[in-house]
Amino acid sequence: MTPGAFGAVFAAAACLALSPPSPAAWQRHEFASAHMGTRARLVVYASGSAAPAAAARAAFARIAEIDARLSDYRDDSEVAALARAAGGQPLAGSRDLLVVLEAAQEMARRSDGAFDPTVGPLSRLWRRARRQNYVPPAGEIAAALPLVDARRALRVDLEQGTASLLRQGMSLDLGGIGKGYAADEALATLSQWGFDRALVELGGEVVAGAPPPDSEGWTVALPEGAPPLVLARRAASTSGEAEQWFEQDGVRYSHVVDPRTGAALVGRRSVTVVARSGLLADALATAASVLGPRAGLALVATFPEAEIRYVLESDQGPTVLESPGFAHARR
Numbered sequence: 001m002t003p004g005a006f007g008a009v010f011a012a013a014a015c016l017a018l019s020p021p022s023p024a025a026w027q028r029h030e031f032a033s034a035h036m037g038t039r040a041r042l043v044v045y046a047s048g049s050a051a052p053a054a055a056a057r058a059a060f061a062r063i064a065e066i067d068a069r070l071s072d073y074r075d076d077s078e079v080a081a082l083a084r085a086a087g088g089q090p091l092a093g094s095r096d097l098l099v100v101l102e103a104a105q106e107m108a109r110r111s112d113g114a115f116d117p118t119v120g121p122l123s124r125l126w127r128r129a130r131r132q133n134y135v136p137p138a139g140e141i142a143a144a145l146p147l148v149d150a151r152r153a154l155r156v157d158l159e160q161g162t163a164s165l166l167r168q169g170m171s172l173d174l175g176g177i178g179k180g181y182a183a184d185e186a187l188a189t190l191s192q193w194g195f196d197r198a199l200v201e202l203g204g205e206v207v208a209g210a211p212p213p214d215s216e217g218w219t220v221a222l223p224e225g226a227p228p229l230v231l232a233r234r235a236a237s238t239s240g241e242a243e244q245w246f247e248q249d250g251v252r253y254s255h256v257v258d259p260r261t262g263a264a265l266v267g268r269r270s271v272t273v274v275a276r277s278g279l280l281a282d283a284l285a286t287a288a289s290v291l292g293p294r295a296g297l298a299l300v301a302t303f304p305e306a307e308i309r310y311v312l313e314s315d316q317g318p319t320v321l322e323s324p325g326f327a328h329a330r331r
Helices: 003-008 053-070 078-084 095-110 120-132 138-147 178-192 278-291 293-300 326-330
Strands: 026-035 038-047 154-157 162-165 198-202 205-208 218-220 229-231 235-240 245-248 251-257 264-266 268-275 307-313 319-322
Touching (some): 053 178, 120 251, 178 198, 178 205, 178 278, 205 218, 229 268, 235 278, 251 278, 268 278, 293 319, 307 326
Antiparallel strands (some): 026 038, 038 198, 154 162, 198 205, 205 235, 235 268, 251 264
16 A cells, blocks of 8 residues: 555545535534544534534444444454454455555554554553553563564455454454544545535544635644644544553553553653544554654655654653644644
């Protein structure tokens, strides 16, 4: 998959009109629902008598459909079925699963393993550690590491419509890419219903369609009181441990795990990536969190039109690094 393919996987279709309604004719509608372990929010501008409630229900249903296929918390998901079949024959998969896996595998290659969708065995160790407030023993981490290898032990065949995990005991965790993809698809659903002036927010993922009436774009707040973004037909993803972390012996452990070492990230950091799709922004933000500021910026620089803001907290205060074009996202 080429770098541009990430941004183009599921771009929302634009709704063209010969004579768009005047700004006064537009009505703002907002909808919210719980999905994928977080709050999903839709903001839609509709003109005239157009009513977006049915479109919003369709968009939420699309998110739920993707979650049912990609969640590693559900025993009936395609991700769970792949884990049960690990080391055996390939399984048929939905297009949602295969597209996300192909993109995730490519990001694993591009990031030298800092992003890896087969991190599931390590994710389970650290989830239990957060619940019970302990650090997983080194032996358990060492036993899980050989099962994390998307570049060599994950097979995705789009032509045959199959995927497979080559080593018994492997499992997937698509938490670092799945929400971005689901947000892309929710926006595409709203566009298919004729609502292109829309915004989808799903946890730390924001995907913006055409701008609100009489505006350059959608205003999106950033952590740490930074100036907000202004987005139109772009996506932003923020990765950090603001809500998912635990502390042991004075060390703050993030929910993000380095697939290369098996260690949870420590300290405080916030990474925001702007890209052409939620899928790309989500995966890049996760990878950059693991890589650290300078290597993370270098990775993002290899993707056209992607920008990054990296904030690393320390006792001496925050260190902020931004790619040269990030300021343009603030207009």
